[in-house]
Amino acid sequence: MSVQADIHHNLNFKNSLEFAQMMDDKDALASFQSQFTIPQMSSSNFSDSQSHQQKNEIYFCGNSLGLMPEKSRQYVEEELIKWGHYGVKGHFESEHPWMPYHEFLARPMANIVGAEENEVVCMNSLTTNLHLMMVSFYRPTKKRFKILIEDHAFPSDTYAVASQLKFHGYSPEDAMIKIAPRTGEELIREQDIQHLIEQAGDEIALILLPGVQYYTGQVFPMEKITQWGHNKGCMVGFDLAHAAGNIEMQLHQWQVDFACWCHYKYLNSGPGAIAGCFVHEKHHRENLPRFSGWWGHDKTTRFKMGSEFHPIPSAEAWQLSNPPILSLASIRGALDTVIEAGGMPALRKKSMLLTGYLEFLLLDTLADKIHIITPENKQQRGCQLSLTIATDTHSGKDIFQRIENAGVTADWREPNVIRIAPVPLYNSFSDVYQFVDILSKSLKA
Numbered sequence: 341m342s343v344q345a346d347i348h349h350n351l352n353f354k355n356s357l358e359f360a361q362m363m364d365d366k367d368a369l370a371s372f373q374s375q376f377t378i379p380q381m382s383s384s385n386f387s388d389s390q391s392h393q394q395k396n397e398i399y400f401c402g403n404s405l406g407l408m409p410e411k412s413r414q415y416v417e418e419e420l421i422k423w424g425h426y427g428v429k430g431h432f433e434s435e436h437p438w439m440p441y442h443e444f445l446a447r448p449m450a451n452i453v454g455a456e457e458n459e460v461v462c463m464n465s466l467t468t469n470l471h472l473m474m475v476s477f478y479r480p481t482k483k484r485f486k487i488l489i490e491d492h493a494f495p496s497d498t499y500a501v502a503s504q505l506k507f508h509g510y511s512p513e514d515a516m517i518k519i520a521p522r523t524g525e526e527l528i529r530e531q532d533i534q535h536l537i538e539q540a541g542d543e544i545a546l547i548l549l550p551g552v553q554y555y556t557g558q559v560f561p562m563e564k565i566t567q568w569g570h571n572k573g574c575m576v577g578f579d580l581a582h583a584a585g586n587i588e589m590q591l592h593q594w595q596v597d598f599a600c601w602c603h604y605k606y607l608n609s610g611p612g613a614i615a616g617c618f619v620h621e622k623h624h625r626e627n628l629p630r631f632s633g634w635w636g637h638d639k640t641t642r643f644k645m646g647s648e649f650h651p652i653p654s655a656e657a658w659q660l661s662n663p664p665i666l667s668l669a670s671i672r673g674a675l676d677t678v679i680e681a682g683g684m685p686a687l688r689k690k691s692m693l694l695t696g697y698l699e700f701l702l703l704d705t706l707a708d709k710i711h712i713i714t715p716e717n718k719q720q721r722g723c724q725l726s727l728t729i730a731t732d733t734h735s736g737k738d739i740f741q742r743i744e745n746a747g748v749t750a751d752w753r754e755p756n757v758i759r760i761a762p763v764p765l766y767n768s769f770s771d772v773y774q775f776v777d778i779l780s781k782s783l784k785a
C-alpha cells in the first residue's frame with residue numbers, strides 16, 4: 341500500500357467498536373487468529389457475572405513472546421511420534437528426515453528476511469550467533485578496531501560486543517562507539533548516524549545496529565547504513581530480533597554482511613526457540629576466521645569423520661552442532677503459518693493498518709495523557725508503539741498494573757515505557773479498540 345493511500349485510509353478511521361468490528365470483517369487475515377492458542381484471562385479478572393466463562397486476553401506481547409501456532413504444536417508432536425517410531429533411523433525416514441531438517445526452513449526463512457536460500461540458517465541462540473558472527477566479521481587492525489553500536493542497545497548485545505572487544509585486547513571505553521539520540525530526544529536521527537559513520541568510519545571495524553529498536557520501535561535505515569559503512573570500509577551487521585517477521589527487508593540486495601535474529605518474538609516459534617542467521621553470499625567462499633563444528637562441514641564427507649574442516653559454501657558453514665529438531669519443527673510450523681497468510685507483504689499490509697488504528701485511537705481519546713515515542717512515519721516503525729503516560733495522579737507503572745488486571749498483556753520497560761505490539765497474525769481491530777477503552781478507563785479511575 342502506498343503511504344499516500346494509507347494516510348488517506350487513516351483519515352477514515354472511526355472511534356467506535358462497530359467500526360473496529362467492520363475492519364475485522366474486512367480483514368483477509370482475521371481467520372488466522374483461530375490457528376493460535378490465545379491465553380485466557382484468569383478468573384480473578386472477571387466480574388462475578390462472567391466468572392464461568394472463558395475470555396481471551398488482549399495479547400499485545402508478541403514482541404516478547406509470540407503465541408503458539410497450531411501447526412507448531414502439530415509438527416512438534418509429529419517429531420515426537422517419529423522419534424518413538426524410528427529411533428535413530430528418524431534421521432533418514434519420513435517426509436521430513438532429521439538429517440537435512442534445517443534445509444526445509446531455509447526457503448521460507450529467506451523470503452521473510454529478503455535473502456537467498458543459501459544465505460540463511462537456523463541455529464543456536466541469538467546471542468551465540470552474534471558471537472559467532474563477530475568471530476568472523478570483527479577483524480580489528482591497529483588503525484581500525486572499533487565497533488559502532490547504539491547507546492540504548494539490548495543488554496545482551498552490549499555485553500557480547502564488550503566481551504568481544506576485551507577478547508581482542510581492547511577496552512570497551514576506547515573501542516565501543518555508541519550512537520545516541522540527541523539530548524531531550526528519544527529517537528536516533530538518520531543524519532546523525534550518517535555523520536558519525538563519515539566522521540569515525542576509518543576507525544570502525546564493525547557496525548552492529550538493530551533493524552528495529554526494541555525500546556522505541558524505531559526502524560533503522562538498514563540499506564543506507566550498509567552503504568555508508570561500506571563506503572568507509574566497515575563491516576555491517578544487524579540484530580533483527582525485533583525486525584524479523586515484523587517488517588519487510590532485502591538483506592541480500594542491501595549487501596548486508598551478516599544478520600542475526602530470534603524466532604520466539606514476531607516469528608512465534610516458542611520460548612527459547614533456536615535463532616536465525618544470515619551471511620551474505622559474497623562471504624561464503626572467503627577464508628574467514630570461524631569457530632567451527634561438524635555440522636558446518638561439507639555434507640558429502642561429514643560422516644567420513646576426517647580431521648580437516650571443509651566448510652559448506654553457504655551460511656550453513658557456521659553451524660556447530662546437529663540442531664534441536666523439536667525446536668526446528670516448531671519454527672517450521674510457524675513459518676508455514678506465515679506462508680499460508682501470504683508472507684511478509686500480507687502481514688505488513690495489515691500491520692500498518694492495525695498499528696495505525698491503535699495510533700489513531702490513542703490520539704483521538706488520550707492525546708493529553710499519553711505520549712507516543714515511536715515514529716509517526718509508518719515506514720519507520722513496525723507493529724509496536726511505545727507509550728509514556730503523563731498523569732499527576734498515577735505513575736505509569738500503576739496504570740500498567742491496572743490494564744494488566746483488566747486482561748491486557750503488554751510489556752513494561754523501565755523507567756517508564758509501555759510497549760504495545762498488535763500482531764497482524766492473531767490480533768484484531770477489536771482488540772485494539774478494547775485496549776484503548778481499558779486504558780482510558782484506567783486513566784480515569
Ligand SMILES: *Cc1c(COP(=O)(O)O)cnc(C)c1O
Pocket residue numbers: 465466467468494496497550554579581582602
Ligand atoms: C530479544 C533480544 C535478545 C535476546 O537474546 P537471546 O540470545 O535470544 O536470549 C537479544 N538482542 C535483542 C536486540 C533482542 O531484542
